[in-house]
Amino acid sequence: MQLYARQNIDFILHEVLKVEELCEDDYFKNHSKETFDLVLDMADEISQKTSLPAFVDSDRNQPQLIDGQVSVHSGVHTFVKTYAEAGMISATFDESFDGQQLPKTVYAASEYIGLSAHNSFMMFTDLANGCANLIATFGTQEQKDQYVTKLLSAEWLSSMCLTEPQAGSSLSDVATKAIPQTDGTYKISGQKVFISAGDHDITPNIIHLVLARIEGAPAGVKGISLFIVPKNRVDDLQVSNDVTSIGIYHKMGQKATPAMHLAFGENDNCVGYLLGEPNQGLTQMFKMMNSARLGVGMTGIACASAAYHHSLKYAKERIQGKRLDENLKLVPSNIIEHPDVRRMLFKQKAIVEGGLAFMIQCYFYIDQTRVNPDRKAYFETLLELLTPVAKTFGAEMGIVSVNQGLQVLGGYGYTEDFPLEQLARDVRICSIYEGTTGIQSLALLGREIFRNDKIALKYWYSEVEETLEKVRKEPKLKIFLDDFEKKLSIFDKVNEHLEKLSKEKDVEIFIKDATTYMELFGLLNVAWQWLKMSEIAELNIHNSDTESKFYLSKIETMKFFFKYELSKVDQLAEILFQTDSLTIFDPNTDHLD
């Protein structure tokens, strides 16, 4: 069973984004619609052969930590091997690293396919890709030679080690130490928690990228550096590099991926290699974090896609209750005929398709930074702005959407006999991974929106305006255009209000409803994507009967999104206009005591 709609992916890639135009660029010149199709076909084949068959079993049989070594489900071994051999981990890399120079946009679509089949397996390969990318970008030639191709072929795998027990989301409080040695290496010591894929028995080595503080470095984020810390010594894999697996966190979901508690240098014998410049660790890591954040948003939408397709199938097959037929006789009906079930299915469809378009739009901006070097800053600025929003929309609405899918199945959805309860457990992490929704919202409102004279917001408006110009030519879309423009003008007023607040003394009054702001901006972004898709659908609606059905369905689903979701904007704005101190801490009286 396919847990995504290929027609929908193709529509976004080829009709909305015209991704083939990227191939006009020298870097992508060996690609074409055919090679893109091959990648998507491959993602599907790997999913069907390795991921889907192990989805349930790898949840029921969690990783085990025995004698200091973690073993993971055999399905992960098979998946990683197959995925790497197919060249999928290295697909977006330069040919110099044996990559295919595949556009990120297309790879993201293939990732969506893979994540819909198994959201937990892809963690291993995504981490290998991400770490290889960091080393390829910031590493010395020696480091590149040492690690990159090994990671891309999954000869070794990797992890990113940020969070510490005492610091949580607060990376400025990272305390892991790095003491310089005379040979140019560092002795690493400290503990890291929630390290995904931080130990396993898939590969003979694991390359940890570790945030740590060089002795004497400045306090706060300015004193954090990034280190390559192998599990075993790279010159002799039989020798441990003093990285200890203290424990596995047993989680609500995503059980196939062990979340590790790791100790570095318990015996003062853990060697780390500085990656890039000292004290640039956070900046460097954020390069990887950005891609990881998009990956989490995609995971939310992919889980929602799986839940949608499972619940759609169930609703079409399950007979329950009665409904008047065309002759006004009560006849037994499939539950897909009941309005409330249809509402739950449409809600999922609107989130999945709108969310996917939004996610892929972000990846498309990454490719644009390459093919449009003149406008690199423009696209990077957009990407900085939209990454936390795409992450959060995918996560929060993914959770909502999967739970609607579960609800369609009623009591059966709550049992282990159907995959919905597992998807609901899996997707729940998305609003926490790679920065919680609260943290993403602080980043959006506190850092991105008003900085540099609102440059990012201006770029965003110009992107939106490009869509609106086209939509204005479609009289049938006028009602949606008007609706959207009304919401935009509310957004303007909110920004005007908040900008004033941001310049006043009390930063907490300005920032207190960042999460509400995030929700509002997320809705606007996905509504924008719906307009963009619907304009194209409207143009093509009479092509053929089959296609026309697909395009009509796009318009209907946009209607749903505007009616039930975008309509929340007014209430969210109302909250943002208020300057009360209800949620501001007052040490003298705490109403939450």
Add this chain to the structure above:
Amino acid sequence: MQLYARQNIDFILHEVLKVEELCEDDYFKNHSKETFDLVLDMADEISQKTSLPAFVDSDRNQPQLIDGQVSVHSGVHTFVKTYAEAGMISATFDESFDGQQLPKTVYAASEYIGLSAHNSFMMFTDLANGCANLIATFGTQEQKDQYVTKLLSAEWLSSMCLTEPQAGSSLSDVATKAIPQTDGTYKISGQKVFISAGDHDITPNIIHLVLARIEGAPAGVKGISLFIVPKNRVDDLQVSNDVTSIGIYHKMGQKATPAMHLAFGENDNCVGYLLGEPNQGLTQMFKMMNSARLGVGMTGIACASAAYHHSLKYAKERIQGKRLDENLKLVPSNIIEHPDVRRMLFKQKAIVEGGLAFMIQCYFYIDQTRVNPDRKAYFETLLELLTPVAKTFGAEMGIVSVNQGLQVLGGYGYTEDFPLEQLARDVRICSIYEGTTGIQSLALLGREIFRNDKIALKYWYSEVEETLEKVRKEPKLKIFLDDFEKKLSIFDKVNEHLEKLSKEKDVEIFIKDATTYMELFGLLNVAWQWLKMSEIAELNIHNSDTESKFYLSKIETMKFFFKYELSKVDQLAEILFQTDSLTIFDPNTDHLD
């Protein structure tokens, strides 16, 4: 650790509802604040001794079905025995059944305490209470003698058997057969699914209450009768009554309670005893269902209470990030000081306290039907109206609230090291049990609101008006009063609009957004409860410093509910005013294909 606030319960019982006044009635004359306190203390004691210690372990070690017999966690055995011995199962029953004639309002408060400690254990005792109640109400003297005291003392336990594999929520399609025998008994045959506590090894017998169709009965709901079907023959417990445990559904949560798939009469040897009149089964069962529906709402709120208290504790202890202190120096802070964390905590508090007040208000109406025989119909009508709303608010907002609690803990909340992930799994069933949110919403809008010239709605308005009259005397509450009245007038317009639609041809256009209507009405009800509580808080705010803090916190929490939750009413109404056929099934073009 207490997972509820006793002060809050006492406030609702004694200050808001003045529950002691019930003792003026002859039926409750042996009660007083002292006996009420004893019951609540007892509920706490049992929770601390039996429920809380087994909360995690009974989740990790699920019931097992071995050789046709289910065994449950030892903690359930201990809990049921202790709870029954304390007289808790029979507390609300007549003295003639060795009951204490305790008001339902007070028992509900004790149940809230018990459910906050273990939402899954109480299922066993609630079912015994509910079935005993049905038999006491509809049974022959012989049946009463046979079963009631045995159930109330937990010598035997019981289950309610409604759902069938092919019928799900559609009870009119119940197909289990009952064939009359010459001795006045019936032979029962059929299958039932999702039967909570449908088999276990706690008691030597289990009394199933089974919906079945007497041979030759009319089709649909009018041909359903209710039967007493023991697991073992009551005259000889060694003889099986041909009830077979086919399987246990393994669930996402509430794992301590087995959800059984049962077969009756596989060997044509299952004897059932008609309870009450033939073909009255559904009406009779609904008496129990109503109490069960309130129980599910209470479960949602009790899980939310547990999650709130866990996350509040965590937020007070967890140091993360920095905040400006009074001297404008950045100092490490507990996360409870961050506005977004406070927002998540306030949201939970607003749902928990407002939801509890709403739930208990419903139970109070039950007691009013007894002490106000002249106004019995009035209170029963209110109860019919509000039961699906209280069930759904408790369920849906309970789920939202627990997930906010989990989010406060970040990555730790997703691990099994904290109870939040279990609570999130447990509470998820609430929107499905005893009729899904969709079904409750159809019942509310399709059956309750407009029937009998909107009599229920008129009664509801008179209840609300009683509160508003008092609130009008408090100038400080004027802003909230105005806000609420605005929302009420929107609600009026929605009702006017829907009433017109209900009289038009297409019932689906009228009913399609029943779930949206439910959400709107739920918000109004809880806002009403907040006004009711705040008026009393306002009157008492200067009593003493400690008390004043409690009362001030009530006002602040109402502010939160009005600002972030009640403010949704306008958008929900906007949806309800629309008469499009977006979610109506059209066999010719299905946009969900």
